[in-house]
Amino acid sequence: NAGVTQTPKFRVLKTGQSMTLLCAQDMNHEYMYWYRQDPGMGLRLIHYSVGEGTTAKGEVPDGYNVSRLKKQNFLLGLESAAPSQTSVYFCASSYSGQVGGTQYFGPGTRLLVL
Amino acid sequence: AQSVTQLDSQVPVFEEAPVELRCNYSSSVSVYLFWYVQYPNQGLQLLLKYLSGSTLVESINGFEAEFNKSQTSFHLRKPSVHISDTAEYFCALAQGGSEKLVFGKGTKLTVNP
Numbered sequence: 001n002a003g004v005t006q007t008p009k010f011r012v013l014k015t016g017q018s019m020t021l022l023c024a025q026d027m028n029h030e031y032m033y034w035y036r037q038d039p040g041m042g043l044r045l046i047h048y049s050v051g052e053g054t055t056a057k058g059e060v061p062d063g064y065n066v067s068r069l070k071k072q073n074f075l076l077g078l079e080s081a082a083p084s085q086t087s088v089y090f091c092a093s094s095y096s097g098q099v100g101g102t103q104y105f106g107p108g109t110r111l112l113v114l
Numbered sequence: 115a116q117s118v119t120q121l122d123s124q125v126p127v128f129e130e131a132p133v134e135l136r137c138n139y140s141s142s143v144s145v146y147l148f149w150y151v152q153y154p155n156q157g158l159q160l161l162l163k164y165l166s167g168s169t170l171v172e173s174i175n176g177f178e179a180e181f182n183k184s185q186t187s188f189h190l191r192k193p194s195v196h197i198s199d200t201a202e203y204f205c206a207l208a209q210g211g212s213e214k215l216v217f218g219k220g221t222k223l224t225v226n227p
Contacts, residue, residue, distance in 0.1 A: 033214075041219060043158070043204065100148075101213065102163070104159075106157050
C-alpha cells in the first residue's frame with residue numbers, strides 16, 4: 001500500500017514550457033486535491049475532484065488545468081509555465097462520505113520555473 | 115468567508131520544555147478543525163482533529179489541542195517536546211459538510227538541545 005505518490009519529485013522548466021504532474025493513490029479514495037505550498041503562505045488549493053471524470057476550481061486555479069480520467073489518478077497540467085508557478089506542489093486524497101475526513105498527502109513535487 | 119490565523123510563524127524551544135502553537139479561526143458556520151504536521155522534506159500528515167464531542171483532543175505522540183468556540187481557537191500544546199518534534203505545523207479548518215480544507219500559514223517549531 002503505497003498511499004499517495006507523486007511524479008516527478010523535482011523538475012526545472014523554462015518560462016513558457018509545459019508539463020504534467022501525476023498523482024496516484026491506491027486507497028480507492030473518491031476525492032483528490034492539488035495544492036501549492038509557498039514560503040509563508042501555507043497550502044493553497046488549486047483544483048480538486050470529487051470523483052472520476054469531475055474537477056472543480058479551488059482558491060488559485062489560474063494557469064493550471066487538471067484531469068481525472070481514472071479514479072486513482074489526478075493530473076495537474078501547466079500549459080505555459082511562469083516563474084510565479086515556482087512552488088512545491090502537493091497532491092492529497094480523501095475518502096468521501098466521511099465527516100471531517102482525513103486528507104492523505106503525497107511527498108510533493110518541487111518545481112522551479114526559470 | 116472562513117480563515118485560519120496562526121499567530122506565530124516560528125517558535126524556538128529547548129528540548130523538554132512545554133510548547134503552545136496558537137491557532138484562531140473565523141467562520142460563520144460550524145467547523146471541523148485539524149492540525150497537520152510536515153517534517154522536513156515530507157508531505158503533510160494528520161496530527162489530530164476535532165469534529166465534535168469532547169473539546170480536548172489528543173494525538174498518539176503527546177500533543178493535544180482544545181477547541182474553544184467562544185474564543186474561536188484551537189491551540190496545540192505539548193508539555194515536553196523532543197528534538198524529533200521539529201517540524202512545521204499547520205492548522206486547518208473544514209466547514210461543516212465540506213471536504214475542502216483551509217490552511218493557516220504554518221508555524222515552524224524548532225526544538226533545540
